[in-house]
Amino acid sequence: MKKYLSVFIILLLFIFSCESGKVEKSSDNKSTQEVEEIINLDEAVVVINNNAYYRNDVMNFIYFSFPGITEDDYNKDNLTRLFIDEFIKFQLLLSDAKKNNVKVSSERLNSIMNKIEKIGEDSFVIDFPISLDEYKKLLRESMIVKEWLNKLIEKNITVSEDEVKIKYEKIDKTKKSIVKYHVLHIVTTNYKDALNARRALLRGKSFKEVALKYSVGPEKDQGGDLGYIVLEDMPDIFQKIKRLRIKRISPVYKSDYGYHIFQVLDKKKEVEVGYEVLKPKLYQEIFAEKVEKFINDYVEVLKKNAKITINVDNLNLISDNSSIKNN
Structure with a gap:
């Protein structure tokens, strides 16, 4: 069970400030996306490039992407905005992947779903307050996003031997x-x-x-x-x-x-102070750092070129606590 790098780990969870139920512009100078507050648009939580997403869309994404969520987590400050931000990142990457004609085979998807359905009602997957049909839809979308990210990473990220050696030389020998x-x-x-x-x-x-x-x-x-x-x-x-x-x-x-x-x-x-011993670990660390930076920069470009509006009040996480199970 080697610890493979999950592409979702590199989608960092940014926390934005909320006041009196209104969404404010990010104070981070690095952020280039201006977020507007929705005044009158039915009950949409997020609108991205004229595509509206509602509470059910966001909640299903939360159940799928954060399986360990508990009632205590829902009461943490700014968690609502954190989830919405992750939802926006996901939808931007999904749209980008589809534009680049990224697909996953139905055979591969059905194979995974068959295994999930056989696990049973006590499964950590089936515990989600989400239907199998909705789970399958989100699974397909997440597989598309992962496939696209993997292609981007393969094309844009490399780690040289010199980079590994430089990192090795910077390590305190007492910590090796x-x-x-x-x-x-x-x-x-x-x-x-x-x-x-x-x-x-x-x-x-x-x-x-x-x-x-x-x-x-x-x-x-x-x-x-x-x-x-x-x-x-x-x-x-x-x-x-x-x-x-x-x-x-x-x-x-x-x-x-x-x-x-x-x-x-x-x-x-x-x-173990030898270079050859630490080389694989150092390579993995450098690779992970590069991937994290690349994906964050890539998402920022997508956000800059998109029109995004948000109404945080339409999500109202706390009212949905009854359906979240403590684990």
């Missing part, structure tokens, strides 16, 4: 160390299986036996044994491992990938 954890891992697609797996482990069943029965991860055939791993190279949920005592069975943790159980068998610190 890597902590490795020997980790056993079980991941399930639903909470019930995860609970049953943990109960079995606490009753003394071997991790290998339980992983073979319940886990859906690629390390299942190895009894859930990931060997020694660097947490920074793994998905964010693996950061929970830092809090675990050696040999302790973890609680059940939820992520976008499913439900996780960890057991740490050993922890060791290896001082």
